[in-house]
Amino acid sequence: MLKKTPLGQVLGLGSAKAGTEHWWHQRVTAIAGIPLVIFLVGYLLVHRGASRADIVASMHNPFVAILMGLTIANLVWHMRLGLQVVIEDYVHTDHTKYALLLLNTFFAVVMAVAGLYAILKMSIGL
């Protein structure tokens, strides 16, 4: 017998109220990460020892800027999900756990904003 209200059954969110969303986002960003990691390593190899002017010039190409932006966004999302699981697995004191989860979110947001801003600035030269 399924001990769930019809609404609860349809929503399928479980006791954590998040359903499978976390797991699914982890996989989506993992799959997207494969080509983006290849791009990142390739980009860094091509631009090894490059001057700042070369890096800025490379970002003038929209395809490079967009791919680097996607790399940062995808990486940061994947990182936040992963670190969250690590914190939840190992930290069992409530106040420490919630403080770390909050810091994790702040860290991810700062990395995303800083990375994307740097790319945008070089790309369109604000």
Add this chain to the structure above:
Amino acid sequence: MADTRNAGRPLSPHLQVYKKSLTMTLSIVHRITGVALSAGTLLLVWWLTAAATSDQYFDFVQSVFGSWIGKPVLFGFTWALIHHTLGGIRHLVWDTGHGFDLKDVEMGAKLTLAGSIILTVIVWAIALGVS
């Protein structure tokens, strides 16, 4: 939520009762490389921000990365990134319901480890201009 754990209750033996295996080691290495790569993200964003700032600041960051301490750290991050990517692909294969036979699991572990080392060496051979 109240802390309902009883510190005095007997605990069943956990990891320490099992014979160490390569698959166990790679499981924890996947997590450790993931955590380490968060610091790698910080370095990547630092580098991008420096490139968007000024020549002097960019040169400073480049000199840190190119120093005797910077290079081994970047080498480590290269391996962590490649290992985590290959390990991730291994997990994605498992997500499809395939590759759970003991033989396949063992083979996947060896391929991930060997592949990550070989690819890291190749990337650095190119980076250092070894032909």
